[in-house]
Amino acid sequence: ICQDGRITAVAATAVIPNGCPSIDLQGLHVYPGLIDAGTTVGLTEIGKVAETHDFAEVGQFQPDLQAGVAINPDSELIPVARTGGITTALIRPTGGVIAGQASIMQLAGWTAPEMVRVLSAGLQIHWPGVHDNAEQFQQLRRWIKDARIYDSARSAAPEAGGIPRLVDPRYEALRPYVRGERPIFIEAHSLQHLSEALKFAKLEKLNIVLCGATDAWKLAAEIHAAEIPVIVGPVMRAPISEHDPFDAPYANPGRLHEAGVRFCIRSDNAANSRNAPFEAGMAVAYGLPEEAALRSVTLSAAETLGIADECGSISVGKKADLVILDGSPLQVTSQVKGVVVAGKPFRPESRQTRLYEKYRQRLHPHAAAMP
Structure with missing residues (x-):
């Protein structure tokens, strides 16, 4: 039972409130809403129109940027994902x-503020490599060091007339990260970069999450x-090294x-x-238990992102995020029959499904004209 965007009861014997509409899902499966932990x-x-790209700005060090501010609620790709x-x-x-800073977003809403659940979910760092790009690595270390100095100065400096002193938006944004209060998402794929x-x-006593991590299976013991x-992710990709087995990325989640x-x-x-979910399904074919695969795009993702108290499972008190299918979400052959985001139901429709329905008429050119 869902009320005011949250799950209020999960039981076959739950009493349905008067006036509450019910949906018959006999023969279908209900799962927690799926989570994409990086997109x-x-x-x-x-892709070919640069004016539609808001994921990258000019400059190498921009911790004050927040992805959630730039979200386009009218993007045609949001219904596709949903x-x-x-x-x-x-x-x-x-x-x-x-x-900049990654944001956590629900895939439904009229405006960006309505869709964003966590504006500053984590700091995004693309690992420059100690040896591959020594200059950028040293710059990164200086940014962390200077942010700590700035944090100490800001904490010690009193405010004058309600106006804080020594404010620098970039270092201000870094304060919770150098303190370890929020996670730093480090994008690294190769064995060398992951080890570094x-x-x-x-060394810096940072709270990090490794992202991408194609070669993580080679460092599994150290990471654990x-x-x-x-x-x-992505799981469905080529190996980093030409000497690795072709299926190394597919088997990576299972080994972890x-x-x-x-x-x-x-x-x-x-x-x-x-x-x-199909990335997780591929991992099942190469050794990852199915339950762990399903968890990797639901509760495990929520735990990693720090939102497990809000979503990731069908539990009382959590957001009413649900997906209704005729099979397992890990199977390509399964069809999504409905989606619920924060208690609001959506049909599985997008620009792609509309174009499919439009152009399939070419197979039966006379059907559209028939009464």
Whole structure:
């Protein structure tokens, strides 16, 4: 039972309030709304049209940028993802070394503020590499060091007439991250970069989440020992090294699961955000238990993003985010029959489904003219 956008009861014997509409879902399956833990949906529209790209700005160090501010609620890609069962997503900036702050968004709403659930969900860093790009790495270290100095100065400086002193928007944005109060999402894929990022986080005492992490299976024991969560994806990609097995990325989640690493799975693509559950499904074919795969795009994703008290499972008190299917969400053959976002039901319709219905008439040119 859902009321005011939240789940109020989960039981076969629950009493339905008077006047509450009911939906017969006999023969169908109800799952928690799926979560894409890394995408640019809402920040881009057409790949070849640069004017529609709001995921990257000019500059290498921009911690004050917030992805949620730039979300386009009218993006045609949002219904596409929602039609695939995605109800929540981590929207991340991608430009520069410190790209800005990722936001958590529900895939329904009239305005960006209405859709954003967490504006500053984490700081997005694209690992420059200690040896690959030594200059940018040293700049990154200076930014962290200077942010700590700034934080100490701001904490010690009294306010004059209600106006805070020494305010710099970039360093101000970094304060909760250098304190370890919010996670830093470090984008790194290769063994070398992942190893460097682990050492950097330990040295600087930062609260990090490894993202991408294609070679994470090679460091599974170290990642588990450090108790660092991982956002894997995309799973359906080529290996980093030409010497690795072709299926190394497919088997990566299964190996992390065996090592006890906390992880979830993302799409890492705006147009293919709908495919996040199929990324998890591919991992099942290469050793990941099905239950763990389903968890990787629901509750595990919510836990990694710090929103498990709001979504990720069908539990009383959580947001009423649900997806209704005729099969498993991990199977490509399953059809989404309905989606509920914060208690509001949606039909599985998008520009793509409308075009499908339009052009399938070509197969039966006389059917449309028939009464």
